[in-house]
Amino acid sequence: MPSVNISMKPTDTSNPEYFHKVVDCQWGCPAHTDVPAYIRMIAQGDFSAAYMENRKSNVFPGILGRVCDRPCEPACRRRRVEENPVAICRLKRVAADHRDDITDRLPKAPETSNGKKVALIGAGCASLTVANDLAPMGYEVTIFEALQTTGGLMRTNIPQFRLPPKVLDEEIGYILDMNVDLKLNHPIESLKSLLEENFDAVFVGTGAPRGKNLEIPGRYDSDRIHIGIDWLESVAFEHVKEIGKQVLIIGVGNTAMDCCRTSLRIGAENVKVMARKPREFFKASAWELEDAEEENVEILVNHSPQEFVIEGGKLVGMKFELMEYKVDENGGIDRGTVVGEKIIPCDDVVLAIGQDNAFPWIERDIGIEFNDWDCPLVDETTMMSGRKGVFFGGDSAFGPKNIIWAVEHGHQAAISIHRYCQGESIDDRLPYGLNLASQKMGMHEWSFSNYYDGASRRLMPHVDLKERFKKINIEVELGFTAEQAVQEVERCLNCDIQTVFKADLCIECDACIDICPVNCLTITKNGEEDELRTRLSAPAENHAQALYVSAELPHTGRVMIKDEDLCVHCSLCAERCPTGAWDMQKSTILVPYAKNEIPDNQSLPAAVSGS
Amino acid sequence: MSYIAKPKVSHPGMPRNKLGLTSRDYEGTVSTLCAGCGHDSITAAIIQAVFELGVEPHMLAKMSGIGCSSKTPAYFVSQAHGFNSVHGRMPSVTTGASAANRDLLYIGVSGDGDSLSIGIGQFVHAIRRNVNMCYVIENNGVYGLTKGQFSASADIGSKPKKGEANNQEPIDPVSTALSLGATYIARSFSGDKEQLIPLLKGALMHRGFALVDIVSPCVTFNDHEGSTKSYAHTRQFYHHVIDMDYVPPAEEIKAAYAKGDAMPIEMHDGSTIVFRKVDQDYDLTSRASAFKYLRERFHAGEISTGLLYLDESRAEMHELMGNIDTPLSQLPFEGLNPGNAELKKLQKGYR
Numbered sequence: 001m002p003s004v005n006i007s008m009k010p011t012d013t014s015n016p017e018y019f020h021k022v023v024d025c026q027w028g029c030p031a032h033t034d035v036p037a038y039i040r041m042i043a044q045g046d047f048s049a050a051y052m053e054n055r056k057s058n059v060f061p062g063i064l065g066r067v068c069d070r071p072c073e074p075a076c077r078r079r080r081v082e083e084n085p086v087a088i089c090r091l092k093r094v095a096a097d098h099r100d101d102i103t104d105r106l107p108k109a110p111e112t113s114n115g116k117k118v119a120l121i122g123a124g125c126a127s128l129t130v131a132n133d134l135a136p137m138g139y140e141v142t143i144f145e146a147l148q149t150t151g152g153l154m155r156t157n158i159p160q161f162r163l164p165p166k167v168l169d170e171e172i173g174y175i176l177d178m179n180v181d182l183k184l185n186h187p188i189e190s191l192k193s194l195l196e197e198n199f200d201a202v203f204v205g206t207g208a209p210r211g212k213n214l215e216i217p218g219r220y221d222s223d224r225i226h227i228g229i230d231w232l233e234s235v236a237f238e239h240v241k242e243i244g245k246q247v248l249i250i251g252v253g254n255t256a257m258d259c260c261r262t263s264l265r266i267g268a269e270n271v272k273v274m275a276r277k278p279r280e281f282f283k284a285s286a287w288e289l290e291d292a293e294e295e296n297v298e299i300l301v302n303h304s305p306q307e308f309v310i311e312g313g314k315l316v317g318m319k320f321e322l323m324e325y326k327v328d329e330n331g332g333i334d335r336g337t338v339v340g341e342k343i344i345p346c347d348d349v350v351l352a353i354g355q356d357n358a359f360p361w362i363e364r365d366i367g368i369e370f371n372d373w374d375c376p377l378v379d380e381t382t383m384m385s386g387r388k389g390v391f392f393g394g395d396s397a398f399g400p401k402n403i404i405w406a407v408e409h410g411h412q413a414a415i416s417i418h419r420y421c422q423g424e425s426i427d428d429r430l431p432y433g434l435n436l437a438s439q440k441m442g443m444h445e446w447s448f449s450n451y452y453d454g455a456s457r458r459l460m461p462h463v464d465l466k467e468r469f470k471k472i473n474i475e476v477e478l479g480f481t482a483e484q485a486v487q488e489v490e491r492c493l494n495c496d497i498q499t500v501f502k503a504d505l506c507i508e509c510d511a512c513i514d515i516c517p518v519n520c521l522t523i524t525k526n527g528e529e530d531e532l533r534t535r536l537s538a539p540a541e542n543h544a545q546a547l548y549v550s551a552e553l554p555h556t557g558r559v560m561i562k563d564e565d566l567c568v569h570c571s572l573c574a575e576r577c578p579t580g581a582w583d584m585q586k587s588t589i590l591v592p593y594a595k596n597e598i599p600d601n602q603s604l605p606a607a608v609s610g611s
Numbered sequence: 612m613s614y615i616a617k618p619k620v621s622h623p624g625m626p627r628n629k630l631g632l633t634s635r636d637y638e639g640t641v642s643t644l645c646a647g648c649g650h651d652s653i654t655a656a657i658i659q660a661v662f663e664l665g666v667e668p669h670m671l672a673k674m675s676g677i678g679c680s681s682k683t684p685a686y687f688v689s690q691a692h693g694f695n696s697v698h699g700r701m702p703s704v705t706t707g708a709s710a711a712n713r714d715l716l717y718i719g720v721s722g723d724g725d726s727l728s729i730g731i732g733q734f735v736h737a738i739r740r741n742v743n744m745c746y747v748i749e750n751n752g753v754y755g756l757t758k759g760q761f762s763a764s765a766d767i768g769s770k771p772k773k774g775e776a777n778n779q780e781p782i783d784p785v786s787t788a789l790s791l792g793a794t795y796i797a798r799s800f801s802g803d804k805e806q807l808i809p810l811l812k813g814a815l816m817h818r819g820f821a822l823v824d825i826v827s828p829c830v831t832f833n834d835h836e837g838s839t840k841s842y843a844h845t846r847q848f849y850h851h852v853i854d855m856d857y858v859p860p861a862e863e864i865k866a867a868y869a870k871g872d873a874m875p876i877e878m879h880d881g882s883t884i885v886f887r888k889v890d891q892d893y894d895l896t897s898r899a900s901a902f903k904y905l906r907e908r909f910h911a912g913e914i915s916t917g918l919l920y921l922d923e924s925r926a927e928m929h930e931l932m933g934n935i936d937t938p939l940s941q942l943p944f945e946g947l948n949p950g951n952a953e954l955k956k957l958q959k960g961y962r
Contacts (some may be wrong), residue, residue, distance in 0.1 A: 065828040081620050444614040452618030507842045508802055509830065514655035515613070517635075518622045539624040555846045568620055575613045578647025578830045 007526035008549045008559075011112035013500065014435035019587035021546065022497045022564050025088055028075030031410040031529055032055040032561065032591050035072055035088055036496040040302060040448055042095055043489040048102050050095035058130050059407050062167045066477065067158055069402040077428045077493050080542070081518070081566055084457035086491045089481075094485045096167075103483060107136035107595075109179035114138035116421040117572070118120070119199040124152020124203035125403050126394030128175050129410025133594040134417060135178035143180060143598055146187035148237075150176070153207055153395075154403065156233035157255065159262050160473040191362045191390075194378070201417045202387050204376075205406070208395035209359040214250060218308030222315035225258050228352035229253045235262055235305075235472070242267040244347020245490050248318055249273045250305055253283035256352035260297045262397030265472045272344065273299045274318075278325060291476070295465065299565065307342055317345040355400055364381075381424045383413040391416060414594040422597075430597065433590030438583050440574070446584060448497055450571040451491040452517070498587045501552040501560055505581035513537060518566040521573060526552075526559045533600050536563055616641045625775035629665040631734050637662045639686040644679055647834075649827030649842075650749050650802030654686045656804050657718070657747075660811040661688060664859070672708060672715045676701040676730060680722030680749035680827075681757050700729020701895030702737035705744055706928070712938040713929050716815060718746035723764035727782045731763075734784075738820050741926040745821045746816040747773050749801075751829040752840040757830025780860060783909065784824045789920055796901075796920040800845050801828065803916070804869040810918060812857040818879040819927040826914065830947050847916040851889045854906075858883040886918065895921055 011018060021027050025035040033054055041050035052404040054061035058068075069091050077083030115141050120127035123145035131141045134293040139563035150166045153327040176182055188194055194202060211227035219225060224244065230250070234240040247268040249260045252275040260271045273292070275282060277303050282289065293299065303320040312315065322340035325333050357374045364370070376385050378392045385392055393409030395401060408497060461478045468474050480488060513521045519538035526532070529547065534541040540547065545565035552559060576584040616893065625633040639659045642651050661671065671691035673684035677698035677819070684693050692715065696704040701719050710718055722859050726734045726748050737746070752765040761769070765777040788796050795817040799807040807825065814842035828834050834841045860881035873885045886895065894900050901920050908915045939947065 081623070315858075317901065451615045452620045454619060480930060507647070507834070508846075509828070509842060510652040510804065511647045511650065514651055515617060517618045517620055520622075520627070538622040541624070557845060566622055567616060568616050570615070572615070572617065573613075574612060576646045576651075578645065578834075 006528040008529055008532060008547065010551045010559075011548045012250060013548075014434070016589055019434060019436075019496075019498050019545070021479070021590045022433070022498060022567075023587070023589070024075040024077050026496070026589065027055075027087075028071045030071070030405045031057045032495065033072070033317075033412065034493055034587060034589065036494050037586075038095060039088070039091055039489050039492040039590075040085070040494070042091055042485060042502075043449065045089045045414040047095050047098035048100045048105070051102060051484050052105055054092055054095060054409070057407075057411075058404060059132050059410075060125065060171050060403070061092050062096035062171050063125075063154060063163060065089060065091075066167070067154070067163050068092070068404055071404070072299050077495055077519060077566075077568075078491060081568060082454075082456075083354055086493075087457055087488050090460055090477075090480055091485065091488060094417045094480050095575070097479050107132075107178065110138045110342065112138065116140065116200045117142070117198060118203045118417060119144065119197070120420075121194075121202065121204050121285050122152055122206040122394075123150040123182065123184075123208055124205055124394060124406065124412045125154060125257075126396070126406040126413075127173060127203060128153075129407045129412045130203050130205070130393065130417065132175045133411060133414035135175070135180050137418065137595060137598065139418075139421070141180045144186045144188050145184050146181065148185050150182065150184075151516075152205075153229070156236050157229050159232065159258050159260065159265075160236070161261070161265065161468065161476050162240075162258070164473065164475050165316070179298075187361075189361050191368075192366050193560040195366065200421045201391065202398050203391045203393060203413055203417065205392075205394045205410070206359075206396045208355045208357045208400045210356045211351065212354040212356060214305060214353060214467070215250055216305060216307050218310050218315075221310045221313070222308065224315045224348045226348065226350045228259050228350050231350055232258060235266065245269045246346045247271045247348045247350065248344060248346045249352055251353035252277075252299065253352060253353065253354065254285060255355075256350075257284050257288040257292045259350045259352050261291055261295055262280045262296055262472070263348075264297070269346075271297050272346075272417075273297055274303045274305065274320065274344075275299060275301045276304045277333060277336075278302065278327070280327075280331075282402065283574050284399035285462060294462070295468075302336075303342070303344075305342075308349065312574060315347065315349065317343045318349060318432075319343045323411070355395075357396060357399055359396075362477055373399065380413065381429070382416045383409055383417055384420070384426060411593055413591070415597065418594045418597050430592035432592065434590040435590065436498065436500060436585040437588070438585050440583065442574060446497075447586075448494050449490060450494065450497075450569065452493075452568050452570055453487075455487050455491060457486045457491065458484040495567075496587050497563060497571070497584050499567065499569070499571050499573060500583050500585045501548070501550050501562070502581050502583075503553055503560065505579040506550075506553050506555075507579055508553055508555050509578060509579075511576040511578065515572040515576045516567060517570060517572070520563045520565065520567050522561045522563075523553065523558050524561060530568060532561065533563075534560060538563070538566075540565065551606045613641055613646075617961075626807075630663055630667065632662065632665075633634070634658055634662040637668070637688050639684075639689045642683070642686045644682065645755075647811065648679070649751065649825075649830070650680055651686070651825055652801040653684050653747065653807070653825055655748055656801075656807045656811055658687045659804070660808050660815065663808070664812055664815060666716060666815070670714070670716055672705075672717050674701050674705045674708065674717060674719040674858050676721055676725040678722040678725045678754075679829075680720055680747075681725055683720050683749070684718075699725050699733055702730065702733035702742070702746075704741060704812065706737055706742050706916045706943070709742055709744065710763050710926065710939065712940040713743070713934070713936075714938045717742075718747065718815065719744055720747045720749065722753060723748060723750045723762040723784075727763040727784060728919040729757075731782070735791055738788055738822070741792075741794065741819045741925060741927045741931065743819055743929070745811065745817070745823065747811075747814075748822070749827040750784070750824055750826050750840070751788045752838070753793075753833045755829045755832055758831070766839040770835070771838040772832060772835055773956035776837075778931050784822060785919060786902060786905055786909075788820075788822045789898055789905070792925070793822050793920070794819040794922040794925050795918075797822065797918045798824045798826070798914070798916045800826045800849055800914070800916060802846065803849075806851065806854065806916060809855055810856045813855060813878075813884050813918065816857070816878055816880055816882055816951045817921075818923070819925060838924060838952065845914060848912055849916050850908070851917050852915045852919060853895055854887040854889060855918045856885045856887075858885060876921065882905055884921070886916070889917070895919060
């Protein structure tokens with residue numbers, strides 16, 4: 001038997017992080033949305049509750065249910081037992097689409113303010129989240145927006161056929177109704193002078209507004225070469241209403257996908273997306289590529305742009321070098337070799353090769369430091385810059401990320417702003433908590449649908465290919481039908497219903513081990529982790545997933561080991577256990593928000609530790 | 612028991628046997644026995660044993676009588692043949708089945724009630740005939756199906772959940788089988804699969820009658836303090852006498868054993884059983900010394916486990932009777948019934 005000092009220690013399940021990690025989707029979500037909980041609410045037909053559960057953490061369920069970058073889905077456990085994850089994102093939309101009027105459940109601003117004034121610059125998702133968290137606490141919140149409307153890139157860069165303005169207006173309206181003072185057409189020209197005004201804290205949520213340029217010959221010889229995000233904004237505000245018949249999109253990220261699909265709706269007949277590298281190096285999400293290709297957009301790989309071909313002052317095409325790359329076994333790619341040259345004719349070119357931060361309006365002598373990419377130096381936990389009382393969030397903080405990260409930045413900044421305004425240390429933040437509650441309802445009855453449903457992922461229905469191009473604002477995705485939603489929710493494995501083990505009750509009858517469909521349980525002598533992983537019931541090769549190790553079992557001194565990797569949370573271990581040593585308990589991760597800082601308002605129940 | 616079936620989903624990295632099947636392919640319907648029943652662990656061990664042996668499901672016959680134990684053939688290898696007979700009559704039915712089709716692999720699953728009370732006459736004669744079968748006794752010392760009365764294997768002094776302790780001598784299937792001339796005799800514990808699975812594999816591959824007596828705690832009626840067949844009591848007093856590994860034909864014996872310590876014995880199908888003696892003076896080839904040893908240890912309160920006796924030399928039923936190799940079930944009617952003329956000729960020879 002291995003000596004005690006190299007054996008694994010019993011898992012500390014009272015640390016909220018342990019069970020949080022088992023809920024892969026929630027762990028993968030920057031805002032830690034309790035995904036399985038809201039999916040169960042949808043399963044029960046309580047769409048409004050599902051919507052509110054979402055709103056608690058991600059603030060914009062209707063918006064995110066359409067356009068979230070969905071880091072939860074690649075993380076989904078379902079992908080490890082079969083190919084496709086649960087359609088988490090689109091189920092969020094189901095909750096939003098079918099909710100009743102929930103306005104009376106929303107937080108409201110109190111009658112009297114707390115006397116503290118906060119300025120939010122930019123009316124995008126980050127600032128709106130800060131407003132959402134602080135306004136109900138009595139803060140006087142003012143949003144300054146340069147454009148004539150709210151939403152930031154959600155409105156200017158995401159086309160209407162993916163995100164209808166009505167959805168934006170509704171969810172932004174919920175926040176503005178909390179007595180938020182919105183100043184449109186009000187660009188901030190100088191942070192210094194804003195700081196001289198009477199604000200207790202300032203939050204910068206201005207995004208990464210500068211589209212990258214492509215400085216190659218011919219760039220300034222035609223007015224038919226556009227910067228992607230600026231062009232999308234012009235289309236959104238109807239300053240641009242048409243484009244040539246042949247369009248080239250340079251770059252293959254998500255913005256490129258929006259550009260090519262927008263082109264098809266305002267006159268383009270032939271759109272090619274030009275990629276410098278092979279497909280596995282594309283930045284765009286797989287589903288956005290799929291949606292573009294469904295609309296017959298052609299994506300050409302290994303084309304490196306060389307120059308714009310101008311004839312008689314008119315853009316007629318673009319010259320590319322044809323590339324070949326070597327990819328090594330670790331997936332690394334070399335700089336490539338030129339194997340040819342090609343001119344592709346076009347009427348317009350849209351550059352969608354990334355975007356940068358730009359803060360021409362922030363003076364460099366007010367205590368905020370910037371790096372070489374014009375990104376401010378911001379604390380990743382508190383979101384505060386070098387200048388006390390000035391906070392950043394969203395793309396403006398660390399460069400382009402996505403909406404769900406901006407929301408999380410907003411929540412964290414709100415906590416900091418509150419503590420800062422109250423004269424407390426912003427580093428001394430509330431910890432995460434954990435609640436565990438048994439889900440046993442009877443001998444063979446659990447509070448959740450525990451059977452493994454083998455159905456495959458439902459396909460999102462789309463508007464007919466001809467129909468969808470008739471107007472620019474026809475939303476392509478129709479949303480799941482009732483039947484699809486009913487089927488898709490059953491695919492969720494309820495990873496938040498934890499298998500909780502009490503070693504002192506175990507009689508080592510092996511019942512749980514015998515019934516486990518995915519062989520994730522073993523009773524064996526303790527040992528060092530790597531060695532232990534080689535002698536479990538089934539190979540435990542995914543080191544990213546923890547081994548749950550029990551205390552010594554009373555009869556033999558061996559330990560119960562559970563490999564969390566493939567557990568489908570079917571509850572059979574708990575159902576077959578004669579002594580109740582296994583139980584299925586819902587883990588609720590208690591995520592602290594700004595409102596929890598106020599003792600009267602502390603809705604965090606006392607943490608119950610597991611054993 | 613569970614209301615949902617074991618889901619079809621499985622670990623993508625599951626091993627496959629020589630037929631390309633996983634152990635999941637050898638499962639049966641979901642058990643309706645009490646949660647925590649030792650019998651379910653034995654079922655899991657049988658599944659693992661036949662999976663590892665690469666048994667073709669249609670070449671396996673599952674035989675049983677009546678009792679909790681006798682329900683269990685429903686819980687493994689759904690695609691195999693099966694016969695659920697009258698109480699205690701499994702040995703006779705298996706004898707008949709084996710007589711008709713000697714090509715099948717027979718596994719009889721019985722309990723202490725089914726084999727040592729109502730069926731003991733059948734049990735001893737199956738041994739005497741040396742029927743080629745693996746005979747499993749799921750031994751829990753009580754009649755679980757009728758709510759926990761003592762069975763014939765209950766130890767003296769063992770306490771029931773309520774009422775008086777047992778004061779009658781138990782029948783020990785292992786010493787009974789030793790005295791009757793069984794050729795493969797083993798005892799194990801449902802909670803020790805590491806020992807049980809090789810014992811079952813050896814028993815399935817043994818030519819002749821192979822008894823595996825398995826202490827299998829009744830979690831509902833005989834798992835309390837004072838019981839001598841509880842999980843806790845068995846763990847405290849059970850003892851490995853001889854450990855063994857089953858090595859299939861044509862597979863190299865791993866050199867994991869120190870010389871002198873391990874002893875290989877070849878079996879009829881070319882496979883090998885490798886023994887490791889835990890008790891150095893135990894001789895598993897001597898009926899007399901095995902009997903003496905086991906009785907002594909039994910009176911000392913110890914539960915002796917492992918492969919306790921092996922004799923590969925004795926002929927099994929078909930050899931004793933001089934039967935042809937072809938199973939009778941495969942002979943054409945004319946072969947089984949040569950007709951009146953032939954019968955007359957035979958009778959004439961006896962006159």
